[in-house]
Amino acid sequence: MSVSTSIELDPFKLAQALSGLNFVAGEFRPAASGKTFAVNNPATGQEVARAPFSEKADVDVAVAAAKKAQKEWAKLPARNRGKLVAECGRVLSEHVEELGRLIALETGKALRTESRIEASVLADMFVFFGGLASELKGETVPFHPDMMTMTVREPVGVVGAIIPWNVPLLLMAMKAAAALVAGNAVVVKSAEEAPLTVLRVTQIMNTVLPSGLFSILAGFGPECGAPLVEHPDVKKVTFTGSVETGKIVYKAAAEKLIPVTLELGGKSPMIICADADMDKAVAGAIAGMRFTRQGQSCTASSRIFVHESIHDEFVARVREKVDAMVMGDPLDEKTDIGTIISDGQFDRVKSYIKLGRETKGATEIVLSAMPTDAKLDKGFFVQPRIFTGITNNDRIAREEIFGPVCCVIKWSDFDEVIAAANDSDYGLAATIWTTNLKMAMDATRRLEAGFVQVNQNLVVQPNLSYGGVKASGLGKEASLESMLEHFTHKKTIIINMQ
Ligand code: NAI
Numbered sequence: 001m002s003v004s005t006s007i008e009l010d011p012f013k014l015a016q017a018l019s020g021l022n023f024v025a026g027e028f029r030p031a032a033s034g035k036t037f038a039v040n041n042p043a044t045g046q047e048v049a050r051a052p053f054s055e056k057a058d059v060d061v062a063v064a065a066a067k068k069a070q071k072e073w074a075k076l077p078a079r080n081r082g083k084l085v086a087e088c089g090r091v092l093s094e095h096v097e098e099l100g101r102l103i104a105l106e107t108g109k110a111l112r113t114e115s116r117i118e119a120s121v122l123a124d125m126f127v128f129f130g131g132l133a134s135e136l137k138g139e140t141v142p143f144h145p146d147m148m149t150m151t152v153r154e155p156v157g158v159v160g161a162i163i164p165w166n167v168p169l170l171l172m173a174m175k176a177a178a179a180l181v182a183g184n185a186v187v188v189k190s191a192e193e194a195p196l197t198v199l200r201v202t203q204i205m206n207t208v209l210p211s212g213l214f215s216i217l218a219g220f221g222p223e224c225g226a227p228l229v230e231h232p233d234v235k236k237v238t239f240t241g242s243v244e245t246g247k248i249v250y251k252a253a254a255e256k257l258i259p260v261t262l263e264l265g266g267k268s269p270m271i272i273c274a275d276a277d278m279d280k281a282v283a284g285a286i287a288g289m290r291f292t293r294q295g296q297s298c299t300a301s302s303r304i305f306v307h308e309s310i311h312d313e314f315v316a317r318v319r320e321k322v323d324a325m326v327m328g329d330p331l332d333e334k335t336d337i338g339t340i341i342s343d344g345q346f347d348r349v350k351s352y353i354k355l356g357r358e359t360k361g362a363t364e365i366v367l368s369a370m371p372t373d374a375k376l377d378k379g380f381f382v383q384p385r386i387f388t389g390i391t392n393n394d395r396i397a398r399e400e401i402f403g404p405v406c407c408v409i410k411w412s413d414f415d416e417v418i419a420a421a422n423d424s425d426y427g428l429a430a431t432i433w434t435t436n437l438k439m440a441m442d443a444t445r446r447l448e449a450g451f452v453q454v455n456q457n458l459v460v461q462p463n464l465s466y467g468g469v470k471a472s473g474l475g476k477e478a479s480l481e482s483m484l485e486h487f488t489h490k491k492t493i494i495i496n497m498q
């Protein structure tokens with residue numbers, strides 16, 4: 001089976017071309033059973049392609065090919081591997097527009113504000129990690145004058161990567177590029193809601209990489225994800241998704257005593273102080289809440305603590321700005337806000353909105369407007385929401401909603417707001433807006449989170465370690481540290497020279 005690698009800007013055509021296929025052991029193939037499932041356009045509810053319903057037999061083929069390819073790959077000089085990983089980035093950068101359109105089609109994320117940007121960061125990640133190859137260095141240890149004592153970094157072998165649907169390109173790239181440059185092979189299980197664009201990326205990467213080194217399987221958690229984690233030749237698992245599934249993965253990895261990296265989401269606080277630059281804080285809160293992505297972000301600033309003296313003005317300003325945003329067809333350049341990913345997530349988000357309405361003291365503020373185009377009637381559109389008048393103890397402020405629902409909570413005392421920000425099961429990201437340097441520094445030290453920002457709202461960046469504490473997960477991604485600590489092990493070598 002072959003699909004052209006020529007750039008295809010019609011995402012509907014590309015989805016059809018990729019329909020029913022995995023990319024395993026260097027080639028496109030369907031699942032061994034021939035079973036498939038539907039891939040739907042969340043903006044219309046219509047099926048755009050099928051994806052293989054992969055199971056253990058498919059995992060076995062992918063892992064066997066990966067194991068074989070990894071042995072040769074690990075023997076290459078690290079710099080040569082780095083060149084090939086960076087070359088993946090260069091080739092992928094030629095496909096940014098194509099990949100952006102396809103990811104917009106299958107996830108419902110708006111092309112202009114979200115999907116095209118994700119496709120370009122994907123390429124950057126490969127270029128960044130490719131350049132780190134020469135950092136796979138060891139140390140010499142002054143242990144004894146008659147002994148040459150040193151450490152070397154060795155790859156772990158075959159890595160199983162399980163990714164979610166919210167930012168599949170970026171999350172796959174952070175795992176794959178780091179693992180590959182360190183000398184590992186990778187088998188990815190894509191998310192059942194978004195299998196197409198990552199499949200296209202795998203095909204493109206395979207024009208550069210040796211056959212079998214990088215494979216991807218579409219499928220569901222129990223039937224495909226679990227056998228990948230449990231496979232005896234998978235020596236490391238890297239996972240992004242829910243806390244619930246993260247624990248299942250962690251337990252299965254514990255049975256085999258293999259290392260895991262887990263990125264499990266959050267309920268990230270943003271603190272806005274009375275002296276904050278209001279224009280910047282409002283724009284930052286809207287960006288931080290990821291309203292353009294329907295709030296479907298692990299780092300979404302979904303708990304915004306606003307000083308009581310500016311609370312009403314802040315809410316009014318956010319309202320004005322989000323009201324001006326256009327919700328509509330993700331592929332339309334005019335659209336700011338696309339859809340929720342799936343019917344399941346749509347129902348989940350709706351149930352949290354109901355919970356918000358039922359919360360004592362809560363006021364619901366509904367923002368923007370539903371699309372009017374009749375062809376989008378069955379799309380999973382949800383108007384962004386702010387709930388005010390709630391407390392940090394309410395369920396709506398404690399559980400990850402993964403939708404466009406933002407809790408705005410008043411504060412008056414700095415110590416109390418830091419305590420409230422930290423009073424969460426999660427600890428992924430945190431942000432503070434203030435022009436007082438002392439307060440900012442104090443907060444950065446006291447906030448329990450892996451990624452703390454002052455007066456800005458960057459998303460994940462190559463070179464900045466990314467990962468959470470508490471229920472937000474284990475380990476770091478996107479940086480040199482992530483490659484060394486999560487995709488290699490250190491061997492100590494002692495040579496007696498006497
Ligand atoms: P999930 O954690 O169930 O799915 C993530 C990935 O894990 C998917 O590829 C899925 O097929 C796989 N998976 C599921 N069960 C598995 C198993 N037993 N063994 C191995 N792999 C398995 O998340 P889901 O159901 O898509 O979303 C539910 C909630 O999880 C969201 O509402 C959100 O709160 C959270 N979430 C957090 C993400 C993050 O970026 N940290 C991403 C996606 C979801």
Ligand code: MG
Pocket residue numbers: 242245
């Ligand atoms: Mg799930």
